[in-house]
Every structure is written in structure tokens, then in C-alpha cells.
Amino acid sequence: MKVKNLLKAALRSLAKNKMRTFLTMLGIIIGVASVIAMLAIGQGSKQSIQAQISTLGTNVLMIFPSASSSGGVRMEAGSSQKMTIEDVTAITERCPSIAYITPQVRSSGQLVNGNLNWRTSVYGVYPNYFDIKNLKLTSGSVFTMNDDRSAGKVCIIGQTVVTNLFGADADPVGNYIRINKIPFKIIGITEKKGQNSYGQDQDDVVIAPFSTVQKRIMAVTYIQSMLASAVTEALIPNASQEITDVLKAKHNLGPSEDPDFTIRTQTDIANMATATSGILTILLATIASISLLVGGIGIMNIMLVSVTERTREIGIRMSVGARGRDVLLQFLIEALLISLLGGLIGVTIGVLVSQLIANILRWPVTITIQSILMSFLFSSAIGIFFGWYPARKAARLNPIDALRYE
Amino acid sequence: MGETIISVKSLVKTYKMGDVEVHALRGVNVDIVKEDFAAIMGKSGSGKSTFMNIIGCLDVPTKGQYLLDGVDVSSLSKDQLAALRNHKIGFVFQSFNLLSRTSALENVELPLLYNKKISSREMRTRSLNALEAVGLADRAHHFPNQLSGGEQQRVAIARSLVNDPVVILADEPTGNLDTRTSIDVMGIFQKLNQQGITIVIVTHETDIAAFTKRNITFRDGKIIRAIEVDKPRNAKEELANMPVLAEEEL
Ligand SMILES: Nc1ncnc2c1ncn2[C@@H]1O[C@H](COP(=O)(O)OP(=O)(O)OP(=O)(O)O)[C@@H](O)[C@H]1O
Ligand SMILES: [Mg+2]
Numbered sequence: 001m002k003v004k005n006l007l008k009a010a011l012r013s014l015a016k017n018k019m020r021t022f023l024t025m026l027g028i029i030i031g032v033a034s035v036i037a038m039l040a041i042g043q044g045s046k047q048s049i050q051a052q053i054s055t056l057g058t059n060v061l062m063i064f065p066s067a068s069s070s071g072g073v074r075m076e077a078g079s080s081q082k083m084t085i086e087d088v089t090a091i092t093e094r095c096p097s098i099a100y101i102t103p104q105v106r107s108s109g110q111l112v113n114g115n116l117n118w119r120t121s122v123y124g125v126y127p128n129y130f131d132i133k134n135l136k137l138t139s140g141s142v143f144t145m146n147d148d149r150s151a152g153k154v155c156i157i158g159q160t161v162v163t164n165l166f167g168a169d170a171d172p173v174g175n176y177i178r179i180n181k182i183p184f185k186i187i188g189i190t191e192k193k194g195q196n197s198y199g200q201d202q203d204d205v206v207i208a209p210f211s212t213v214q215k216r217i218m219a220v221t222y223i224q225s226m227l228a229s230a231v232t233e234a235l236i237p238n239a240s241q242e243i244t245d246v247l248k249a250k251h252n253l254g255p256s257e258d259p260d261f262t263i264r265t266q267t268d269i270a271n272m273a274t275a276t277s278g279i280l281t282i283l284l285a286t287i288a289s290i291s292l293l294v295g296g297i298g299i300m301n302i303m304l305v306s307v308t309e310r311t312r313e314i315g316i317r318m319s320v321g322a323r324g325r326d327v328l329l330q331f332l333i334e335a336l337l338i339s340l341l342g343g344l345i346g347v348t349i350g351v352l353v354s355q356l357i358a359n360i361l362r363w364p365v366t367i368t369i370q371s372i373l374m375s376f377l378f379s380s381a382i383g384i385f386f387g388w389y390p391a392r393k394a395a396r397l398n399p400i401d402a403l404r405y406e
Numbered sequence: 407m408g409e410t411i412i413s414v415k416s417l418v419k420t421y422k423m424g425d426v427e428v429h430a431l432r433g434v435n436v437d438i439v440k441e442d443f444a445a446i447m448g449k450s451g452s453g454k455s456t457f458m459n460i461i462g463c464l465d466v467p468t469k470g471q472y473l474l475d476g477v478d479v480s481s482l483s484k485d486q487l488a489a490l491r492n493h494k495i496g497f498v499f500q501s502f503n504l505l506s507r508t509s510a511l512e513n514v515e516l517p518l519l520y521n522k523k524i525s526s527r528e529m530r531t532r533s534l535n536a537l538e539a540v541g542l543a544d545r546a547h548h549f550p551n552q553l554s555g556g557e558q559q560r561v562a563i564a565r566s567l568v569n570d571p572v573v574i575l576a577d578e579p580t581g582n583l584d585t586r587t588s589i590d591v592m593g594i595f596q597k598l599n600q601q602g603i604t605i606v607i608v609t610h611e612t613d614i615a616a617f618t619k620r621n622i623t624f625r626d627g628k629i630i631r632a633i634e635v636d637k638p639r640n641a642k643e644e645l646a647n648m649p650v651l652a653e654e655e656l
Contacts, residue, residue, distance in 0.1 A: 002522065004526075009519075315503075316504075316505060317516065317520075318488065319462075319503070320491065320492065320516050320517040320565065321488050321493070321520040322488060323485045323488040323489070324488075325485070326488075399464045400459050400465040403499075
């Protein structure tokens, strides 16, 4: 049979059973639409994570103590107290690839201004923290190393803290707040940064000199972690090696022994985040693909019913000269048409749903040509795959058996 | 005698139903020559349909030889058999076997769809001609359920002849029709036969068999008699002489 006639015959028999055709197609439509939407969500979150990470600067390193075991009990990573300020000094002196380094401690603090109060994280760092993180101030200035040496009671606060303690448009530089009952002078306001990719508000912070937080607020002698930046991005591996050597020597660890600290670069974090969102994408797409598969089984089911119902028609066609191949093609094309048409509608709906998600839920979505092509290919493959068995069943009938079928 | 179109030797067909064997044909020998018009008769269950299905290449014999137009059919593949049904055989069924919800014209076109050599335009004209030959040109766009039994059978005949077959096989073509319509249908067969088409029909009725040139009688899966019809009835004349009044009273 010619292709044109095959298509005509297939379209006609699909049109004869409009409702059934539509319901069969619905399985594919839902499957394809959800694959498209899920991939769009996955891709979108991946891209927004990558975009955020790339703004942080790629030459940053974080150093924190490894999870340690004390008396056989594993402790939370970073909970060890093995890092001290001497480690920072040693790195500063002996690591040429490091441009800046700061110790870090973090405590939670209860902030009070008059009758307003607010609870947030208080970071203790060196002034060069602002260089490492490329953090700018909208008002005031950064504290100095002198403030650190004297454990001066000065602080820099984020916009969220300003809003909650002073009101949205206030500029409280020069004012005093109490942090855990200790009065601090506000000397700067950080630039607004918004949420990071984990949904944390980056403006909800208080940054104070390292010694101030360590001694006055936390009253400890250790440091929780260090943040450093390499001279250039290319020097990150060197910087990492130098830090390892210096810290191992300081902690009396042999070269073959496991370090008691971990170094993370910004690239590591970026890779981790990307991998996580990649897994998320795969997971979402897999779930959606299963619904596409179920749609395919729907096609197979209906085609099997259709072959049985139309056994006599098959017999008539064979009696006037249809070959097995002609019958096979006829049913296969019907299955393919259902899945292709379903795929087309599914892509349209998937794109629309993704836009809706973007507009209403404000989630980042990215629709890629690949995801459209892939679901299209996938749905036609499903049409052929699940249409094949019923079609072959029809093609293998004997003319006389088909004609006699009641 | 002209050339032999159908040549059957010791044809056997046995159906196995579990342990029971049904011997539908037990050694049939017959030759049908070009331009023959034969009627196959016999009691119910004597093997007529089985025989027709085999010579129509819809079924295969258990044993025996069958030459169609000089070709040994048993050596052919499924696809070649399909091509044979398409080009050389026109089959007419007692129950019409038209595609439902498909117009008369498209039903007639069906065999041409499976004939790659024919263009869409030619398909149309040939189908219309075939409908014309059975007197149904004005019903081309009717669906089977909008046609009478006689008209449906004529559509089926048009379908059987649209591909210029060497033989038309009709299994009880008048079985579901009244007397007048039956004569009508026999008239069409006589006309086609005069144009040179070989025809074999199955019928229970001697009246109908009298329109053919040769009567072959089956009993218990064997041919027991084959006779030339002395003076075949002429459907055209009989229809012309039928009292018109009697028809109107019906
Ligand atoms: N598919 C089948 N399976 C088993 N037995 C069959 C089958 N087809 C026919 N038979 C048997 O073969 C024998 C011949 O059947 P066939 O249909 O050829 O008879 P027939 O002469 O056409 O009868 P009728 O005039 O009633 O149509 C019968 O006994 C029938 O029961
Ligand atoms: Mg019969």
C-alpha cells in the first residue's frame, strides 16, 4: 500500500473511534507534558544554582576541621576544636599562593534595639573577609585589624537586620545595638544580596571582628573554619597543597596520615550543587518517563482490542490482496499517529505548564530544545514499540481464520 | 476447450479438532477452463466452501496439487499468495464482507490499494467502471448500511472484478437474496462471463445453477458428478419477461 493511502486509512480508523483515540492519546499527552515540565524545572534550578555560584568568585577555599571521633563517637563535621588562630598565622606566613585568609566563627545572637529584637547569626571574621567574598558596603566602612586586636565592639549588619531593628529605609550607621546584651556600635551596612540558592537570606547577618565574637560572645579559644582566597584561580591546587602541608606539619601529622581538616574550593561546591540538581533532574524525568511508559501500555492495550475487533476487516483486506506487511504497517501507523499526535499536544501543554510554573510559583524553568526533541522521539519510539506486538499479531493472521472470526 | 485456469488433483483437506478428524475434502480432481462458468452444488457440509477457500488461496490444502493459471500454488510464500489473490482472483462471499462505514466506491477500490502499479486517478475510474458494470454507479457514495442486500452483493462483485482477475469465485452469492435479486446477480455474472471472465459459484439451488454452463456436485468431500448444462437459463431475458405488475404488488 502506498504511504498516502496508509495514512488515510489510519486516520480514518482513528476518526471512527474519536473518544477512544483521545483517551489513548491522553496517556501519552500527560506523559510527554510531565517529562517536559519536569526537565524544565530540573534544568531551571540547575542553571540558577550555577549562576549564583559563579557570582561568588571561583578562587575561594574553605578549610574546616574533619569530622573527628572522640572516644569512638563520630562528631558532626566542623565540630572539632582542633583549629586555632596559630594555624591562620602559619598559613598567612608560609603559603605564597594565598592572597587572603580569615578565621571564621559563627554564633547565634539575640539583637536588641530599644524594644525591637531579632535573632540571627553573628559571624566573627578578619576585615579581609570582605575582599575574599567580594562583599561591598552600602554605607559606613569595614572594621580594621586594630578592632580585632582590641576585640572592639563594632559590627556590620545586613539589610534584613536593619529592616527588623530600625525600619526599612533607615541608615543606622553610628547607632548602637545589643548583641547578647553587649552593646555594639554599627559601623557599616552590607550591600543587599537576596536569597542564595538554598533559600537562605544572605542579608540576615551580623559581621563583627573575629576576636570580638570568639572571646566576648562565644568565649572559646578555637576557630570553626577558615576562608581563604588564592592569588588566582589557577593557583587553587597549589594553595590547597600548601595549606595541607602547613596544617599537617602544625598538627604533627606525617605526610601519609589522613589530614584532620578538609579543604573545599568554590569549584567543589559548584560541582556538588550541580550534581545534586542533576540528580534531581534525572529523578523528576524518570518519574515522568514512567507515566509516559504507562501511556505506551495504554496504546498497546487499545491496539490489541482494536486488532481483535477488526479481525474481520483484516480478513477482508487480506482476501483482496493485503500482505502481512500491509496489515502490519496499517496498525503500526495508527499507533505511531496516536503517539506522535499525543507527543505534539503533550509538548505544547508541557511548555505551557512550565511557563505557568515560572509565572505563578516563580520557579526558575528552562525549556531546552533537547528535552522537546527527546520526549518527541521517546513518544514515537513508544508508539512503535507498543504498537509492534498488536500489529504483528494482526499481520500473522491467516486470511480464512480472520474471515471466519466472529 | 480453452486453456485450463484451475487444475486440481487429489485435493485433500482434513480439519483436526482435538482427537476428531474432519475430512472436508477427500481427493478432489477437477479442471476449470478459461471462460467457463461453473456451479458447485451439494448438500450442506459436503465441502463446497472448503474447496472454494482453497482455490481462492484463502486456505491451504492438507494434501494434493493445485495449479492456478499454470502456477503451482503450494510453492508460493504468504506474500506471493496475497499478490495472487490481488491480481488473479476475485472472491465474492455469501455475507458480502464489505468494510462498514466505508463508501461503496472505496470498498470497490480496496483491492487496487494493494496494487502498487495503479495511480489514484486510475483507481477512481476503474472503481467507477466496476460499479457501473454492476449497475450501481449512482450508489457510489453510499455506505453498506445504506444499501440493500442485493446492492451490497453487487458492490462485492464490483470489488471482485476491479483488478481484472482471471477468475471470480463466489460462495453462495445469492444465498441471502430473494429470487428476483438472485436472478439479477446471476445476470451480472452471465454478462461478465460473456466478456471472458471465468466464474465459479457455489449454490444450493438448482434454479440458480441452471444459469451456469456446468454443474459440479460434491458429496462427502468428493465430486460425484460433473455435467454440462444443456440450455442455460438467460437472466437478462427472464428479467425482461417478468411481470412488472407482480413486482409492484409486492
Ligand atoms: N474450520 C473448520 N474446522 C473444522 N471443521 C470444519 C471447518 N470448516 C469446515 N469444517 C467441516 O468441514 C466440512 C465441510 O465444510 P464446508 O464449509 O466446506 O461445507 P459446505 O459444503 O460449504 O456446506 P454449506 O453448504 O452448509 O455451506 C463440514 O463437515 C464442516 O463441519
Ligand atoms: Mg459453505
